[in-house]
Amino acid sequence: PKAYNMPPVESEVLSVNMSFVSLIDGDLLHRWLERAGAKVYLCGQCQGVHLSELQSLPGVVESRVFLEEDSILFTTELEIKPTALIPLVSDVVRINAMYPHIKVFPDVTDDQYPRLIACDTLLTGAGLTFEQFAQFISVCQELAGKLAQDLSEIGYLVQEGDSSEGIGGAPGARLH
Numbered sequence: 001p002k003a004y005n006m007p008p009v010e011s012e013v014l015s016v017n018m019s020f021v022s023l024i025d026g027d028l029l030h031r032w033l034e035r036a037g038a039k040v041y042l043c044g045q046c047q048g049v050h051l052s053e054l055q056s057l058p059g060v061v062e063s064r065v066f067l068e069e070d071s072i073l074f075t076t077e078l079e080i081k082p083t084a085l086i087p088l089v090s091d092v093v094r095i096n097a098m099y100p101h102i103k104v105f106p107d108v109t110d111d112q113y114p115r116l117i118a119c120d121t122l123l124t125g126a127g128l129t130f131e132q133f134a135q136f137i138s139v140c141q142e143l144a145g146k147l148a149q150d151l152s153e154i155g156y157l158v159q160e161g162d163s164s165e166g167i168g169g170a171p172g173a174r175l176h
Contacts, residue, residue, distance in 0.1 A: 024124055029067050035132040038141065041064075048075075054141060057148045059157025061115065065137070070125040074137070076144040080106070080114040084156040088116060095147070102143050113158055116151070118144050 017060045024032075030049055033040045039052040048064030054076055055063050080088055085163040088106060095104050099118070122128070122136045151157050 001122060023073070024067060024128065026067055029065065029072070031158065032130055032133050033065065033137065035130065036137050038137060040168040050075075051141065054144055054148075057145060058159050059152050060144075060148050061085045061140075063144060068121075072124060072136070074102075074121075074135070074140040075117060075119045075120060075145075076148070077107070078116045078148055078151060080116055080151075080156055081158050082114060085114045088114075088151075088156050099143050099147055101139055102147070104147070116156075118147055 026049075030040065030042075033049060040049050041052060043050055046064070048062075048066045051063040051065065054060055059078050061077045061079045064074075066073040066075070071151060085106065085108070092106065097126075102118045102120045104116055104118045107117050120136070120140050122133070148157065152159070
């Protein structure tokens with residue numbers, strides 16, 4: 001007769017000892033970001049924690065982590081050349097397919113250059129370990145950096161020294 005492997009009884013299942021944090025506050029978020037190796041700062045103008053390394057990349061205007069009621073929101077804003085807006089919009093589906101862990105969408109206003117917003121959300125309502133958080137931040141930073149590099153290489157991003165007239169002043173103007 002054929003032997004069947006029966007699933008273990010609940011008492012036989014090994015449990016993993018993980019300490020969950022059900023309520024994450026701003027101080028813990030800041031400490032975890034630093035512990036995960038992210039260089040961060042608070043600007044005093046918004047509720048986000050800024051990620052310095054990503055913000056130093058060409059074309060990146062802002063990169064922040066926000067603490068929401070039941071989630072952590074990662075966003076990176078990339079400044080798009082006005083002449084690249086139409087080709088970029090046609091590429092959004094392809095970009096979202098290439099970067100499945102972050103979602104991108106264009107943001108166009110009258111007072112600044114067009115932007116591409118890259119974001120991801122980590123739900124925290126059921127609890128969260130530092131390891132889960134660190135992996136989320138690491139993956140988001142890596143993908144946002146690669147996205148900035150890819151868009152820069154194909155000429156979509158506003159670069160230092162680009163001179164375009166009329167939209168919101170100088171490239172890189174930070175508006176919250």
